[in-house]
Amino acid sequence: MNPQDANSHQTVWYKEKLLLFLVFFMSVLYSVLSILRHSHFGSNTWDLGLFDQMVWHYSRFEAPASTSMLLQNSLGDHFSPILALCAPLYWLYPHAETLLVVQAVLFAAALIPIFLFTEKRLGRRQAYCFVASFIFFWGVQDTIEFDFHPDVFAVPLIAFAIYWIDVKKWFGASLSILALLLVKEDLTLLVAAFGVYLAFYQKAKLGVSLVAVGVLFFYLDLAVIIPHFNSADKSYDHWIYQSLGTGPLDALKAVLKNPLLPFDVLFSDGTKIKTLFLLSAPFLFLPIFSRQIILIIPLVAAKLLANSSNYWGMGFHYSATLCPILVMASAEGLVYWRQKEFLKKGIFKSLLPAPTYILMINLILIPILSPWRNIEHARFWTLSEMEKTSSFAFALIPKDASVATQSSIAPHLSERKDVYALGSRVDCHTIKPDFFIVNRNLNCWPITYSEIDTCLNEKVKNGYKKIFAKDDWVVLESESYAGIAVQ
Secondary structure (H helix, E strand, O other): OOOOOOOOOOOOHHHOHHHHHHHHHHHHHHHHHHHHHHHOOOOOHHHHHHHHHHHHHHHOOOOOOEOOOOEOOHHHOOOOHHHHHHHHHHHHOOOHHHHHHHHHHHHHHOHHHHHHHHHHHHOHHHHHHHHHHHHHOHHHHHHHHOOOOHHHHHHHHHHHHHHHHHOOOHHHHHHHHHHHHHOOHHHHHHHHHHHHHHHHHOOHHHHHHHHHHHHHHHHHHHHHHHHHHOOOOOOOOOOOOOOOOOOHHHHHHHHHHOOOHHHHHHOOOHHHHHHHHHHHHHHOOHHHHOOOHHHHHHHHHHHHOOOOHHHOOOOOOOOOOHHHHHHHHHHHHHHHHHOOHHHHOHHHHHHOOHHHHHHHHHHHHHHHHOOOHHHHOHHHHOOOHHHHHHHHHHHOOOOOOOEEEOOOOHHHOOOOOOEEEOEOOEOOOOOOOOEEEEEOOOOOOOOOHHHHHHHHHHHHHOOEEEEEEEOOEEEEEEHHHHHHHHO
């Protein structure tokens, strides 16, 4: 970035050694933590195994099929073609760990626009407080701790979009915003929200265009593109707002008829209220007083108006897109309050170093809210005998063989054409893969281990033989596949 005039932002980010160190630090820290969690079989088919198989297919210039979802093309589940950007990395290292590193790097990349945006308003020292707050915010930690999801691509895109708009770099802003259309179908409404946001910067034509594009792609994704790729029933299966209506149009009619309906749904459960508090309290409720509230509202609504309780709380990746906005909005909200004369006098002076308080709050919340509580134990940093034995069991399954397994094992074997996670859409009794591999000590949701036992006993009676049994690992091989291997 070229130096600006005396009244504008002059920091050249690549000369900020501390910023570069924090980008590197966050990339390494969260890569190591998530890979260790994966090594302890804490990951799952949904979502790491699912997206690992998709990117593996992309790397082979194939449609992103998912055998665990029984989809010939996973774009029929969610529209996330941006995942194809990871394909070249699989030419170098085709494993699920690659996606975990990508996720950490994407979050780390968001530090650059967050720093530039906040440093412009509050100065270098306080900007680093906000950067550190982002690193340790529970929303970031929860997302990193939960497998992998394409939503993480939106994190730096959103942060850069806000920054580019702030410095009136409209091409960069437009590119970042439009790229959100490739991340996931629900972010089309965030694109529209960015259009409204641009009204504050006197860019009415660009804003109206983005609103139109966002609404148009919302319709196309849900009514045309995703149903086209959905080989199962040619429909969109992820409408989760039944409390508002059976679909977007039905929901719109219901809200127009009863404008208070969204508020009834929003405050229908204590978990939602708690989440609202935990999203805003670590930032001293400052985002409420910023222009970025326009971007926050649709994301919070999408999270808390859902019928699925998985969205309401703190877990998974459902707060990822909010993280950069909350931090940047806090800086703008703080500037708003610092302009109030009464805050510059008397006891209110103690409220002025808010960035320090925000960092302290996020640090204090780490032992309370962080999902990484186990890192203080030696067992988190070392593999158990059972986990070490997994490499011998996996080595028995060739890369070209089909395999069925439980959900926590599938992400370790998903770089292949056919990998089935038992339960959900996959019926253990009807599939006939080349191998079965299970472990009684590992999570097998959504199926029970007694069901798996029944299935394996049935398979042994019908053409499978046990070729490995150690440390609770059991591997069955189809006798027909063994015959092919011998030939």
